[in-house]
Amino acid sequence: MRISEADIDLVTQAVTAAEARSDAEIATIVAERSDNYNDVPLIWAALVALLALAVYAAFPEFYIGLLDALTGGWHVWTMREWMTVLVFATMIKFLATRYIVGWWPLRMAFTPGRTKTRRVRARAIALFKASTERRTRSRTGVLIYLSLAEHRAEIVADEAIVAKVKPEAWGAAMALLIDELKAGHPGGGMAAAVAAIGDVLADHFPHSGTDPDEIPNRMICL
Incomplete structure (x- = not known):
């Protein structure tokens, strides 16, 4: 307009x-x-990341099974490896949400x-x-x-x-x-x-x- x-x-x-x-x-x-509502994408990205962590914690067997399916089931995951995967998965969700909601029409819709x-x-x-x-x-x-x-x-x-x-x-x-x-x-x-x-x-x-x-x-x- x-x-x-x-x-x-x-x-x-x-x-x-x-x-x-x-x-x-x-x-x-x-x-x-x-x-400019620059804080809105960051807030939504943080919420998505926290939700993802909560889901990982609630259903660990499912995600461990998913990793086993991706690797053929031959790898035994250590706690350090499992936590590293969780951190990277959470970061990807955070950044993806940040940039998707950063698009102006969506930014306004999510405000x-x-x-x-x-x-x-x-x-x-x-x-x-x-x-x-x-x-x-x-x-x-x-x-x-x-x-x-x-x-x-x-x-x-x-x-x-x-x-x-x-x-x-x-x-x-x-x-x-x-x-x-x-x-x-x-x-x-x-x-x-x-x-x-x-x-x-x-x-x-x-x-x-x-x-x-x-x-x-x-x-x-x-």
């Missing part, structure tokens, strides 16, 4: 329209992903949903602190963050907005964004979410004509 220049223009226009009705400022950021949610949230907060928090005179900045790979979005608001607006108020905006994202329209989803957020902000922070435009309206793509 890609963000086109038309998507950027669509969202930028939606931000401009929403800010015309409110003194609050809306920032929009879309990222291809929020994390728990809660992990994705936590990391998208953490990235959204970090970007909010860097780009939006306390960047407005009235502390009324809002960030809408969309992470494409995880199909997740976050809305993070400045302190003045948090004091007046309950988190549930963003539900409609999030629903619109996710629905459009599932339909393959990330730009349309972001624009719809901006409009819904603009409705909330207009109710609590109506346009006074005295508040300057302090955050760029153009959507940022990372």
